[in-house]
């Protein structure tokens with residue numbers, strides 16, 4: 001796992017869309033003036049007749065996508081995660097989720113990966129917002145290969161899906177041949193001392209923490225929860241039963257997202273000491289992505305500290 | 314029509330060139346920013362801050378100040394530089410643009426920067442907030458005015474048109490929207506992205522009093538601002554025809570310069586062009 005060879009997951013999205021365009025004649029893409037950022041420009045070039053530039057008008061775009069879906073088209077509507085989940089929130093909730101339409105809300109610039117663009121462009125509440133809406137599948141792939149496979153899975157899945165990608169590069173941790181199933185977490189490392197349960201770009205951080213813990217003789221279980229909803233309860237409970245200590249990692253507020261989801265499962269099925277890594281009820285500053293992870297206690301050192309604290313209890 | 318004070322116009326022009334130069338430096342050093350949109354609206358900002366707005370850098374929170382909202386918050390670089398030249402923030406502080414934990418972030422934050430009335434960056438929110446300001450001035454019978462600068466691509470957000478309705482409904486003749494009509498947005502020309510024309514007719518139909526002006530011509534800008542309010546009981550709309558990247562030949566009207574950062578060679582050439590327009594003298598003003 002190398003930061004030097006990191007790739008933004010939005011790149012994988014753009015590439016996979018083109019591949020899917022060749023296979024699925026019903027697939028259409030909608031965009032709100034940022035197709036270079038979201039990488040949908042690749043699809044626009046390959047299939048101009050199935051690409052719709054909607055201008056800077058995200059709320060309208062979501063509803064147009066809903067309309068397209070009522071006719072059997074498979075719309076992918078792309079923008080930044082803040083706009084897709086917050087500006088267009090009611091459109092998504094009532095006209096895509098409640099109607100259970102086959103719209104894919106595919107957003108880049110998740111978490112604090114937009115870094116220097118600041119709070120206005122960082123999506124750190126999107127997962128919590130989407131998770132409270134019934135019927136939406138939520139997918140946050142960890143790296144390039146996971147993104148390609150999960151975008152494909154989302155296109156073939158019938159029903160609304162929210163996908164969240166990174167603006168900044170994240171390390172490649174999977175191999176091209178790895179397979180993914182929506183709703184099934186991935187066991188990346190096995191250990192019996194502490195569970196590191198992560199989502200999206202934080203999976204790479206969990207793996208870094210795993211290395212550091214191993215140097216101290218501590219064996220960590222590492223799980224990638226690429227699908228926040230429906231949540232793979234079994235893999236979480238099995239890991240917690242084994243290790244009796246859980247740390248969650250998410251590039252998001254600690255409220256509403258993965259940490260909350262895991263706390264709910266553990267509370268109901270297997271009460272276990274838990275530490276949550278994420279933004280602690282604060283907006284992040286503007287700053288470079290990895291610097292922000294450090295500042296807000298979301299880097300590997302902070303994960304190790306949380307794990308050690310649980311181990312010393 | 315007011316007599317054009319040619320000396321004053323020349324002073325503003327030189328100042329704007331200096332501000333463009335400093336903004337370019339800032340974006341080049343920070344390796345991020347939106348130079349195209351900055352250069353398109355700097356002349357409007359200079360006209361406003363140095364001839365129109367009743368603001369006092371020593372009393373940025375004076376309740377009687379005119380309000381200015383930069384709705385196209387991605388032009389933060391242009392705003393910070395203008396605010397610095399107007400004395401709201403130290404000129405030196407511009408060196409901290411987009412540095413970790415600086416006050417001068419990629420998009421403006423009212424809690425950090427004196428003179429910034431509201432946080433912007435997500436498009437389509439400035440005008441609705443400005444309506445709120447203007448309504449407040451009406452309630453209080455206050456003389457201060459509200460100005461808001463929007464992009465043209467930004468007008469594709471429906472929120473602007475909801476705000477346009479409410480401003481006309483509440484007869485907000487103390488509110489002025491200035492549209493930076495550069496014909497470009499992030500990815501392409503506005504008319505290829507989502508048609509806006511005929512733009513003046515749209516605003517008129519929404520109940521606004523509309524003027525069109527060359528957004529780089531100070532005499533014309535000052536003249537139009539001088540006529541405010543255009544009509545009693547109607548909000549004011551100024552469509553300023555501009556060029557994205559104005560001031561640097563290879564940036565002008567080019568979509569790529571929305572948020573491209575110049576390389577060393579481009580930077581040198583751009584500085585040279587601005588210097589030829591008198592940019593190196595501006596700091597003395």
Ligand SMILES: Cc1ncc(C[n+]2csc(CCOP(=O)(O)OP(=O)(O)O)c2C)c(N)n1
Pocket residue numbers: 032033034056083347349350351353385387434435436437463464465466467468493495497498499500557571
């Ligand atoms: C709601 C929202 N959607 C998308 C963006 C990304 N974005 C930043 S600038 C821009 C284009 C703006 O074009 P315009 O309003 O014409 O500004 P200008 O040409 O003056 O730069 C876009 C789409 C944003 N900031 N906010």
Ligand SMILES: [Mg+2]
Pocket residue numbers: 464465466467493494495496497498
């Ligand atoms: Mg524009």
